[in-house]
Amino acid sequence: xxxxxxxxxxxxxxxxxxxxxxxxxxxxxxxxxxxxxxxxxxxxxxxxxxxxxxxxxxxxxxxxxxxxxxxxxxxxxxxxxxxxxxxxxxxxxxxxxxxxxxxxxxxxxxxxxxxxxxxxxxxxxxxxxxxxxxxxxxxxxxxxxxxxxxxxxxxxxxxxxxxxxxxxxxxxxxxxxxxxxxxxxxxxxxxxxxxxxxxxxxxxxxxxxxxxxxxxxxxxxxxxxxxxxxxxxxxxxxxxxxxxxxxxxxxxxxxxxxxxxxxxxxxxxx
Amino acid sequence: xxxxxxxxxxxxxxxxxxxxxxxxxxxxxxxxxxxxxxxxxxxxxxxxxxxxxxxxxxxxxxxxxxxxxxxxxxxxxxxxxxxxxxxxxxxxxxxxxxxxxxxxxxxxxxxxxxxxxxxxxxxxxxxxxxxxxxxxxxxxxxxxxxxxxxxxxxxxxxxxxxxxxxxxxxxxxxxxxxxxxxxxxxxxxxxxxxxxxxxxxxxxxxxxxxxxxxxxxxxxxxxxxxxxxxxxxxxxxxxxxxxxxxxxxxxxxxxxxxxxxxxxxxxxxxxxxxxxxxxxxxxxxxxxxxxxxxxxxxxxxxxxxxxxxxxxxxxxxxxxxxxxxxxxxxxxxxxxxxxxxxxxxxxxxxxxxxxxxxxxxxxxxxxxxxxxxxxxxxxxxxxxxxxxxxxxxxxxxxxxxxxxxxxxxxxxxxxxxxxxxxxxxxxxxxxxxxxxxxxxxxxxxxxxxxxxxxxxxxxxxxxxxxxxxxxxxxxxxxxxxxx
Numbered sequence: 001x002x003x004x005x006x007x008x009x010x011x012x013x014x015x016x017x018x019x020x021x022x023x024x025x026x027x028x029x030x031x032x033x034x035x036x037x038x039x040x041x042x043x044x045x046x047x048x049x050x051x052x053x054x055x056x057x058x059x060x061x062x063x064x065x066x067x068x069x070x071x072x073x074x075x076x077x078x079x080x081x082x083x084x085x086x087x088x089x090x091x092x093x094x095x096x097x098x099x100x101x102x103x104x105x106x107x108x109x110x111x112x113x114x115x116x117x118x119x120x121x122x123x124x125x126x127x128x129x130x131x132x133x134x135x136x137x138x139x140x141x142x143x144x145x146x147x148x149x150x151x152x153x154x155x156x157x158x159x160x161x162x163x164x165x166x167x168x169x170x171x172x173x174x175x176x177x178x179x180x181x182x183x184x185x186x187x188x189x190x191x192x193x194x195x196x197x198x199x200x201x202x203x204x205x206x207x208x209x210x211x212x213x214x215x216x217x218x219x220x221x222x223x224x225x226x227x228x229x230x231x232x233x234x235x236x237x238x239x240x241x242x243x244x245x246x247x248x249x250x251x252x253x254x255x256x257x258x259x260x261x262x263x264x265x266x267x268x269x270x
Numbered sequence: 271x272x273x274x275x276x277x278x279x280x281x282x283x284x285x286x287x288x289x290x291x292x293x294x295x296x297x298x299x300x301x302x303x304x305x306x307x308x309x310x311x312x313x314x315x316x317x318x319x320x321x322x323x324x325x326x327x328x329x330x331x332x333x334x335x336x337x338x339x340x341x342x343x344x345x346x347x348x349x350x351x352x353x354x355x356x357x358x359x360x361x362x363x364x365x366x367x368x369x370x371x372x373x374x375x376x377x378x379x380x381x382x383x384x385x386x387x388x389x390x391x392x393x394x395x396x397x398x399x400x401x402x403x404x405x406x407x408x409x410x411x412x413x414x415x416x417x418x419x420x421x422x423x424x425x426x427x428x429x430x431x432x433x434x435x436x437x438x439x440x441x442x443x444x445x446x447x448x449x450x451x452x453x454x455x456x457x458x459x460x461x462x463x464x465x466x467x468x469x470x471x472x473x474x475x476x477x478x479x480x481x482x483x484x485x486x487x488x489x490x491x492x493x494x495x496x497x498x499x500x501x502x503x504x505x506x507x508x509x510x511x512x513x514x515x516x517x518x519x520x521x522x523x524x525x526x527x528x529x530x531x532x533x534x535x536x537x538x539x540x541x542x543x544x545x546x547x548x549x550x551x552x553x554x555x556x557x558x559x560x561x562x563x564x565x566x567x568x569x570x571x572x573x574x575x576x577x578x579x580x581x582x583x584x585x586x587x588x589x590x591x592x593x594x595x596x597x598x599x600x601x602x603x604x605x606x607x608x609x610x611x612x613x614x615x616x617x618x619x620x621x622x623x624x625x626x627x628x629x630x631x632x633x634x635x636x637x638x639x640x641x642x643x644x645x646x647x648x649x650x651x652x653x654x655x656x657x658x659x660x661x662x663x664x665x666x667x668x669x670x671x672x673x674x675x676x677x678x679x680x681x682x683x684x685x686x687x688x689x690x691x692x693x694x695x696x697x698x699x700x701x702x703x704x705x706x707x708x709x710x711x712x713x714x715x716x717x718x719x720x721x722x723x724x725x726x727x728x729x730x731x732x733x734x735x736x737x738x739x740x741x742x743x744x745x746x747x748x749x750x751x752x753x
Contacts, residue, residue: 172583173612173667177626177674178600187625191616 019263026257030076033069041070041227050243059249062232063239068249071227076253078222079229082139083208086146087201093147094154095197099189101155102162103181113159116152124149128211129220138222146208153200161193202265206258213254229254272334273298273436273467274319274356279331279342281314281323281491289314289491291331296436296467301459301483303499304471305514307689308660311491312471316438319469320356321348335436353384353432359439359458363425367413373424374400374409380431399427403457418446419453426461435466442470443477447568447716455480473689475518479503487511517690519720525701527726531559532594534678534710535580535602539589542575549575550731551588559677559708562701564725566718571731573714577604577680580712594677600630601677605684605700609663613655619666620651626673640669644699661692668699678710679703686716697724 037058045065053060057067101109119127131145132138165171165188174184209229215221216230224231232250240247274296281289289311296302306312318329322345329342335355340347348356360366368376374396381392400409403423413421422442430437439458443451455477462468470481478485478499485499487510495508506512515521534557541551549572557563565573578584579591581602593602606612614622623637641648644665650658658666664684671679681700685693697713701724704711715721721728 169606169608169611170614173604173606173670174614176581176600176603177670178629179625183625187614187617187622191614 015263019260019265022256022260023264024260026076026253026260027080029253030073030080033073037069039067039070041066041074042225043067050239050246052243052245060243060246062236062243062246068232068246071232072249072253074227075229075232075250076257078139078227079209079212080205080257082142082212083146083205086143086150086208087204089143089147090150090204091154091197091201094151094156095158095193097151098155098158099162099185102159102166109159112155116155119148119152124207125211125214128215132215132220138226142208142212142221146211149211150204150208153204154197157196157200158193161196162189165189165192199265202261206261206265209254209261210258271298272296273336274469275334276319276342277332277334279315279318279329279333281311281318281327281329283327287491288327289318290493292486292488292493294486296469298435298465298467299462301462301468301470301481303478303481303483303485304469304488305473305475305478305485306488307473307514307691309490310488312473312488313440314491315488316440316469316471318342320352320358320438321345353380353429353434355434356436356438357429357432357434359422359426359429359437359442361441361444364413364416364418364421367421367425367428369413372410372412373405373416373420376424377427377431380428384432396427396431399431400424403427419450422454423457426457430461436469437461437466438469438471440471441473443472443474448476448718449568451477452480475503475515475690476520487514513691517694519693519717519723522694522720522723524723525562525725528560528562528705530561531708533558534594534597536592536594537580537589538592540576540579540586540591541588542572542579542584542586544572544575548587553589553729555727555729557678557710557712559710560704561726562704562711562713562724564721564728565712565714565731566716566721566728567731568733569716571733573731574682576731577682577712577714580678581680597677600674603671603674603676603679605664605667605671605679605681607683607686609660609667610655612667613663615655618652618654619658619663623651623666623670623673626670630674632673632675636673637669640672644669645695659692661688661696664688664692664696665699668696668703672703672707675707676709678712680712680714682714683716684713685720693720 037056039056043066045061047065048061049063049065051061057069059068059072062068062071097112101112127149128142128145131148132141135141135144166184168188171184171188174188212221212228213230213233216228217234219234222228222231224235229250233247236243236247236250272295276295277293278291279289279293280287280291292315294302304312304315314323314327317323318331319333319342321340321342323329329345331342333340333342335351338351338355374393377396377399378389378392381387381395382389385392387395397409400406403426405420405423405427408416408420408424413424416424426437437458442454442458446454451474458468458470458481468481468483470477472478482499484497485502486496487494487502487508489510495502495506495511502511503515506515536556538554540553541548543549553576555563565576567573575584579586581604582591613619624634627634627637638648646662646665646669650662650666655663679700684700685696688696697720700711700713703709713721713725
């Protein structure tokens, strides 16, 4: 009666593969697309404004006659790059501070937890906006602001899991055997939190891309003429009747990327 | 009239038989004990009889339950009988009670929903049930306010509320100390005396002896021996049963007492508490190389806390713990109750051990030389901790300690989760370690027999009393001569 009945989860695995395929498709478009069809995302040709697809511009042209395909490829490089840089920074900071807080306990733990909770209480987008106003350079500002928002999640996960691991008999035994903190981290803590970190990283990347697009959409993020997903959507919104494909391209690309990342993160059944 | 009759029950996993044909019958008023070590198939047999096998296992055979004839291959047919004909006393019942429901409510619910009584009648019946079990005061308490023994009685009242005449108890004494074990056995026998049948599945020889009745000894899915419990345990005819009985601590030979060696540690006037409750105070003892100090006492009396203090993991609230001069910081080691929890989960055992040896200047081949000495196969090193049996893993844990060449080992209930034969192996190895490595050992056990036959001297801790925190110091009982 103690044997748990194991239920296989083929569905979970399939979802994860779907997610990976969606993310891979977006990255292929971003990185290999411009090599297959050379072109300039900034080159204008007003004659071709809002005209349909052609071999040199597989997704047609926007209101200023710029190739949607090349602008989309550039946008799909920009947002994920900022997002991944921010997630990497936030992940490392959260991991380091979370482990430190769990290991030291006491005031270190209390102060870091209060700081994390305080940041959690602020709306993330507002925090990014404030940092954008302070830091020169929009990309740098996004990176700094998003890192500041995202580290809290990594910190909380790391701290909670590490506390449990550090209190376990296995760590006590390892310490009695004379091993130091580095070995404890490598053999006990990291294998335990690595899957959680990957999940949080995928969610974090999706959150960051979403935030960049949302701020671009309300004209307070990336500035024109930078190709950016949110900015492209709002620029093309007035021409939805004349050029529906032009508007749908960034929408579908954003949706596919975010759905892919969420599936990649969320279908982990552990 | 026979309450339950099972003919030629087999269990197979994907075509491989893991339980060979077993037949049994249960008579009113006569308990049946199924005895076997971990992996002997004793729980599978019970699950096959109840139709609760995991889905990937297939049972065959015929079960006659009262006037119902059932096919073990179709577990669906058993479902209507659960609670009405056949009741299961869960392992560790305090975990199976609803934590958000008062004791009486849990019994009332079973009377109401399973037996179909009206709510007022069910309530009255529940009150009567609890009264009979001596729980009149406890009806309005939540499970966390009940002691383990009371929770067990509530669980049995709820399990039997559906009117089941047959009670199946699967390892009802898992993790209990000797006093509680007898309490559970008496409770089960009292229920039996009210009519009905009792099937007890256990690896605990003392429980089997106390329950009596008839016995089936299982090993690796086959019946080894059957007969009246007293006969089987008094004069076993099969070699395996003899080994099993001989492995019962009550039948162990006394270990030769060791002369005092070099002192390893001295404790003077130790006191410690946990959560504001004084667990022990004014505790003084010393330990010399090669000797074993047994520590006994009921659960929650501070045995593990004493270990933490002696190992230097927690400070004593009073007194002094001093190690002999010149011992390495890693000279004090601990053997854990649950060996699975003491190894890194995600690393193969071989890698874990290979990490330890070089750190203490031991050549890697010391692992290879120790493996056969502890009766371990090299293939185990390629596995992760959860893929190795408890007995093997406890021996691997001992091997890991030996790589450090410890001078003191605190063994915290190292065999409480092992079956008797494995328990004897591990304890023998521990005694041998004390002798050959000149290691002092503190052996904690809830089994007074085991400690009495193993230790050079015994320290028995009195139960901690929450109401009068400072009164009860430990009684230091000395068996044999102190060095």
